[in-house]
Amino acid sequence: RRKKQRMRRLGFYLLFLSLSCIFVQWILCTNVDIGEKKEKGNDLNLDYIYVSSNGSMNSTSCGDISLPCSLETALFEKQNITELNLMLSSGIYNVGWTNRTILRNVTITTNNPGQVILDFSLVSARRSIFPAFLFNSSEVKSVRFYGITFTNYFTIFIEQPSYSGLIIHAKQLDLFWLDTCRFSNLTVQTNLETIIGQPYNHTINGTFISVKNYKQLFITNTYFENIQLSYNPGLNPMFVNGASIGLFSDSSIDGQILNITNCSWDNNKIDGIDVQDIFEILGAFYVESTGVAYLNGNNFTNNLGVKGGALYILNRGEVAFEDNRFINNTALSNVSYDDKAYVSSPNGGALMIRNERSLNKLQIAINNTLFEGNTVSLNWTRLRSTLLPQIYQAKGGAMSFISSENSIGSILSIKNCNFINNQANANGLEALGGAV
Secondary structure, three states: OHHHHHHHHHHHHHHHHHHHHHHHHHHHHHHHHHHHHHHOOOOOOOOOEEEEEEEEOOOOOOOEOOEOEOHHHHHHOOOOOOEEEEEEOOEEEEOOOOOOEOOOEEEEEEOOOOOEEEEOHHHHHOOOOOOOEEEOOOOOOEEEEEOEEEEEEEEEEOOOOEEOOOOEEEEOOOEEEEEOOEEEEEEEEEEOOOOOOOOOOEEEEOOOEEEEOOOEEEEEOOEEEEEEEEEEOOOOOEEEEOOOEEEEOOOOOOOOEEEEEOOEEEOOEEEOOEEOOOEEEEOOEEEEEOOEEEEEOOEEEOOEEOEOOOEEEEEOOEEEEEOOEEEOOEEEEEEEEOOOOOOOOOEOOOEEEEEOOOOOOOEEEEEOOEEEOOEEEEEEEEOOOOOOOOOOEEEOOOEEEEEOHHHOOOEEEEEOOEEEOOEEEOOOOEEEOOOO
């Protein structure tokens, strides 16, 4: 009897072990399958509206894989859909709409990353300051793009004082995510010299992407290249927060998370920096962070700005850099000087971080990061003044840090980083810190 009982127990254990192995195998296989499909932009939990570059404009019948919608119809005419999950087929999509607001959570994805091209030639020719993808409703909490290329935006502004996020503009989001996207060949020319007697300030908050008061924001495997802001502000004050992208936040957002991983900023520039009045130009990429910001495995090359040639961070929390590369970035200011002019000095050839407005200790950690060939440079020309512009300085060939009075006790840690051939030039004025 005891032998039979032992045999029954052994059989039960073997059966349990067998079923456990089968269950584990099913879990592993399912996860692999889901992972592979997610990499292709196909989330099994979503019901998609299918979209093609020559899709139907009949919103009542389109959306199935056999009758895809046009992109504009899917975004704005599908009124009975609570969440817009759009699956785009390969092709070139001509973006021509203006002044329209997206009122639902949106996922725009594809099974063919890099082969979905959004061409902005039509909308940019209209010189509209309205964003193409405007998320301005309190009902929108989640915005996700996967595998999409945004390109061919070129416009000239001569009348509009301020704008932000000409391609994507969003605020008050729980989640914003860019994955495996590309933003390339985007240009704005601003010429305010022809405007006479108007005292306004010209302000740009994230030229092509502007996200304000986000809770979680992820930018992964995404490229920003050949983005240019050219301007001649004349006698009008000008303020730029991010030539390519601006991320903004205030102290009302608790537990904010920002993660930027394996991205590239290459050849993004602010040109025409020659003014006779107040201006602030903050980074090709501008970040405000009140929580925790991670920047891992990113490349910043050949970018041009004034404060933070590649990146400007207004820090009210914790910032961690790991395995990033800053190469051949420049913070440059060309100053035409007279007795009345006041122009901001260039700071941080690659990176500038400012600690501000926090009751907590602010922490910055920069690890295993390369700074090579970055430059901060001040070029100045005397106009009507007999005095040298002593208030101007060039600071930090690679990076520059500033802390406000109420951020005393902040921690800055730099470990295992390389600084190679960085320099600060001021052409006869004061240049401080070839590296930092």
